[in-house]
Amino acid sequence: MANGGPMEAVKVCKNVAQPLTESVSAKREGIAIGRTSLKVRNPKNKPDETDRKILESWQSSKDEGQGIPDFEVVRLDQETVRFYKPIVLQEVCLNCHGSNEKLKPELKTLLDECYPADQARDYQVGDLRGVFRVDMDRDLID
Numbered sequence: 001m002a003n004g005g006p007m008e009a010v011k012v013c014k015n016v017a018q019p020l021t022e023s024v025s026a027k028r029e030g031i032a033i034g035r036t037s038l039k040v041r042n043p044k045n046k047p048d049e050t051d052r053k054i055l056e057s058w059q060s061s062k063d064e065g066q067g068i069p070d071f072e073v074v075r076l077d078q079e080t081v082r083f084y085k086p087i088v089l090q091e092v093c094l095n096c097h098g099s100n101e102k103l104k105p106e107l108k109t110l111l112d113e114c115y116p117a118d119q120a121r122d123y124q125v126g127d128l129r130g131v132f133r134v135d136m137d138r139d140l141i142d
């Protein structure tokens with residue numbers, strides 16, 4: 001964003017975000033990091049059943065005026081524990097996740113090309129955009 005503006009940043013997001021999270025996961029055996037949302041831009045980030053439960057429950061908590069929890073830890077199975085942290089939409093995110101009217105035309109074209117099934121627009125500041133998710137083998141935390 002700082003060096004090339006949103007256009008460069010989108011290319012970085014597309015070319016780097018996935019390999020980067022994959023390499024972080026691979027680097028430390030027993031840890032897998034991801035981002036997900038009820039409305040994803042990249043279908044690769046789509047929520048699994050557990051993600052969806054957390055996302056829906058945090059969204060209703062927010063809708064009911066009770067705010068969003070700081071984090072939540074879920075036991076996935078005997079071996080795996082999953083940690084969730086909310087991702088809240090900020091002003092700068094509107095450059096790429098705001099309404100179509102707010103997107104720069106060339107950026108909109110690029111997003112349309114790279115993400116034909118994009119659902120991650122029309123957000124407003126303060127919205128629950130999604131969650132960070134870290135899966136850890138229990139051996140690491142015992």
Ligand code: HEC
Nearest residue numbers: 006009010013014017035040041042045093095096120130
């Ligand atoms: C320069 C454009 C740009 C900006 C600014 C931007 N994003 Fe994104 N965002 C993207 C792109 C492109 C993807 C898809 C990345 C991929 O292919 O995995 C994405 C994906 C995501 C995802 C993963 C889920 C999904 O929809 O696939 C989350 C969560 C997210 N962004 C949150 C944010 C938040 C919060 C901010 C502000 C702090 C932000 N983004 C700012 C372009 C942007």
